Amino acid sequence: MDSRSGNWRQKFPKWLTPSVILVSLAVLLILIFSLTSFFIVDQTEDAVLTRFGKYYTTVGPGLHYKLPFGIDRSYNVPVKLIQTEQFGFRTVKSGATSTYSNNRTSESTMLTGDLNIVDVEWIIQYRIMDSRAWLFNVNRDVRNSTIRDISQSVINALVGDRAILDIIGPERTAIETGAIPMMNDKLKEFGLGVTVINVQLQNIVPPSGVQASFEDVNKAIQDMNRLINEGKEAYNAEIPKAAGEAEKLIEIAQGYAVERVNRAKGDVARFNSVYAEYRKAPEVTRKRLYLETIEDLFGDEKGTTLVDKKLDNLLPIKTLEKTTEKGAN
Amino acid sequence: MKSSTKILTVIAVLLVLSVIVNPFYTIEEGTQVVVTRFGKIVDSSAMAGLHSKTPFLDTVITYPKTVMSLEGDSQRIPTKENQFIVVDTTSRWRITDPVKFYESVTSVEASYSRLSDIIDSAVRTVITSASLNDVVRSSNLINERRHEENFALGADVQDVQLPQITGDKVIYESISRGRDRLSVEMAAIAKDKVKEFGVELLDIVLRQIKYSDELTESVYNRMIKERSQIAQTFRSTGEGKKAEWMGKLENEKKNLLSVAYNKAEKIKGDADAEASRIYAESYSRDPEFYGFWKSIETYRKTVPNFDKILSTDMDFFKYLYSPNGR
Numbered sequence: 179m180d181s182r183s184g185n186w187r188q189k190f191p192k193w194l195t196p197s198v199i200l201v202s203l204a205v206l207l208i209l210i211f212s213l214t215s216f217f218i219v220d221q222t223e224d225a226v227l228t229r230f231g232k233y234y235t236t237v238g239p240g241l242h243y244k245l246p247f248g249i250d251r252s253y254n255v256p257v258k259l260i261q262t263e264q265f266g267f268r269t270v271k272s273g274a275t276s277t278y279s280n281n282r283t284s285e286s287t288m289l290t291g292d293l294n295i296v297d298v299e300w301i302i303q304y305r306i307m308d309s310r311a312w313l314f315n316v317n318r319d320v321r322n323s324t325i326r327d328i329s330q331s332v333i334n335a336l337v338g339d340r341a342i343l344d345i346i347g348p349e350r351t352a353i354e355t356g357a358i359p360m361m362n363d364k365l366k367e368f369g370l371g372v373t374v375i376n377v378q379l380q381n382i383v384p385p386s387g388v389q390a391s392f393e394d395v396n397k398a399i400q401d402m403n404r405l406i407n408e409g410k411e412a413y414n415a416e417i418p419k420a421a422g423e424a425e426k427l428i429e430i431a432q433g434y435a436v437e438r439v440n441r442a443k444g445d446v447a448r449f450n451s452v453y454a455e456y457r458k459a460p461e462v463t464r465k466r467l468y469l470e471t472i473e474d475l476f477g478d479e480k481g482t483t484l485v486d487k488k489l490d491n492l493l494p495i496k497t498l499e500k501t502t503e504k505g506a507n
Numbered sequence: 508m509k510s511s512t513k514i515l516t517v518i519a520v521l522l523v524l525s526v527i528v529n530p531f532y533t534i535e536e537g538t539q540v541v542v543t544r545f546g547k548i549v550d551s552s553a554m555a556g557l558h559s560k561t562p563f564l565d566t567v568i569t570y571p572k573t574v575m576s577l578e579g580d581s582q583r584i585p586t587k588e589n590q591f592i593v594v595d596t597t598s599r600w601r602i603t604d605p606v607k608f609y610e611s612v613t614s615v616e617a618s619y620s621r622l623s624d625i626i627d628s629a630v631r632t633v634i635t636s637a638s639l640n641d642v643v644r645s646s647n648l649i650n651e652r653r654h655e656e657n658f659a660l661g662a663d664v665q666d667v668q669l670p671q672i673t674g675d676k677v678i679y680e681s682i683s684r685g686r687d688r689l690s691v692e693m694a695a696i697a698k699d700k701v702k703e704f705g706v707e708l709l710d711i712v713l714r715q716i717k718y719s720d721e722l723t724e725s726v727y728n729r730m731i732k733e734r735s736q737i738a739q740t741f742r743s744t745g746e747g748k749k750a751e752w753m754g755k756l757e758n759e760k761k762n763l764l765s766v767a768y769n770k771a772e773k774i775k776g777d778a779d780a781e782a783s784r785i786y787a788e789s790y791s792r793d794p795e796f797y798g799f800w801k802s803i804e805t806y807r808k809t810v811p812n813f814d815k816i817l818s819t820d821m822d823f824f825k826y827l828y829s830p831n832g833r
Contacts, residue, residue, distance in 0.1 A: 394738045417763070
């Protein structure tokens with residue numbers, strides 16, 4: 179062991195001489211120098227330079243040089259990028275068909291001006307306008323949360339100023355457009371160097387506990403339509419039928435009328451003809467008509483009893499006879 | 508070989524010295540420092556850049572100069588009407604006097620709980636003095652709006668008038684302070700107290716206000732009642748309309764049939780009259796003959812139905828007993 183370590187110690191200086199160390203140090207120095215003195219700024223970014231910690235300058239996209247060894251420091255800030263914050267929901271997977279996770283009620287539940295509860299989801303889009311202010315005015319850990327806090331308080335205030343039905347319906351746009359300057363005023367107050375470009379309300383729904391009853395109103399509207407249609411249906415089913423019935427009554431009456439008049443005319447025509455003949459020989463015609471009628475009446479008749487009023491007791495006998503005849507049958 | 512060893516030694520010594528006896532320090536943008544010597548503050552600066560200090564003796568303590576944020580606890584606070592609401596606040600602050608800050612709290616971590624106590628109490632003080640309306644609303648804007656609800660009623664119900672379905676226009680209690688004003692009041696109360704820490708409080712923001720769980724339940728019930736009342740209105744409107752149609756149906760049906768009956772009877776009557784006239788016109792020329800003729804016509808129809816016992820008294824038998832008649 180000893181001899182081997184002695185050998186190693188003897189060998190050590192042979193190739194690791196102080197000049198080699200010096201040269202390698204110099205190479206290392208140059209490496210560190212080049213690594214800490216050039217930096218790249220993307221098209222979407224600006225870079226802020228500090229010298230000894232103090233703001234020095236802001237540069238645009240491209241390859242830049244700075245003093246090495248941390249004397250100059252560069253901070254890249256995405257000033258062209260439009261950034262988004264989501265409230266009440268999060269995009270779980272972004273893509274052609276994104277998936278979202280909803281129901282972050284800790285953010286979305288709000289009180290409305292008429293003291294109801296509503297769930298509001300929204301997004302804001304903002305851009306860093308002043309990279310120096312963005313970097314140095316607000317603590318780096320709370321920059322995002324500051325934007326979120328301001329956005330939340332503004333939307334809460336706007337929702338708190340309106341009635342729930344207005345929020346769900348007509349006041350949506352007013353909230354969106356009103357929120358932008360309010361947020362920007364606040365952001366400016368803190369010198370965040372950020373401008374909100376867009377506020378978009380997403381879902382505005384009643385809280386889940388009462389959604390069913392809101393739905394029920396829609397169902398009730400459907401019910402109302404159904405009932406009205408039922409009424410109309412019955413009406414449409416009956417009225418044309420009744421109109422037909424009415425028409426039928428009239429038609430029948432008209433038929434009756436025509437028949438009645440025609441019969442009268444016929445009767446009269448017959449009478450007139452007979453009468454014309456009668457007028458020519460009244461006595462004979464009258465007798466003839468009478469006798470013809472009697473002949474027709476009794477001509478074919480059998481068993482008719484002829485009674486002479488002067489005879490007695492015939493009637494009861496005849497009656498008896500008839501009864502026995504019937505009995506025999 | 509010897510000279511390079513020397514250079515190497517010099518570099519090493521310089522390096523060690525510059526670390527141990529470094530007389531320089533930088534203040535980064537967004538930070539500020541206090542410099543203490545044996546525990547005593549000798550300097551403080553908020554100017555970013557390169558600064559010098561006495562080596563070995565001076566300690567540099569760095570504080571942020573930037574705006575800091577403080578999450579308030581979600582507090583359950585009763586309003587003036589004794590309704591419990593959950594108030595979620597957040598506030599911004601920054602260290603304006605690092606010397607005072609060093610003296611009173613020393614570290615940023617320690618300052619959070621101190622500030623939190625002051626801010627929470629300010630929030631509590633202001634909220635308990637305010638009405639629920641004051642906390643929720645910022646202005647009286649709500650009374651300028653007409654709270655009309657638009658329902659998708661469908662084409663079938665254009666004739667439906669829904670009177671006052673969402674009730675009368677409610678005039679809400681007008682407020683004098685409002686949410687923004689309350690925020691300012693809270694901040695004002697807390698501002699004086701945090702000044703002792705060398706801290707400036709920028710604002711207290713009411714981030715979110717919620718009803719307490721018990722209150723939420725009763726608010727839900729109220730909302731449900733409101734909705735079901737509207738739903739009921741729709742349903743009974745539908746039923747009313749249906750009844751209306753049924754009534755209309757009954758009415759028109761009766762109307763149609765009775766008008767038709769009326770017409771029919773009139774037609775029949777007219778025909779009867781006409782027939783009567785025709786008969787009368789003709790028959791009145793010889794009523795006696797008509798009587799005879801009609802009688803024998805009628806006999807033809809009626810007499811065959813009778814059981815007949817003829818009497819020889821009849822005119823027909825006038826010649827039965829004698830060729831000369833009776």
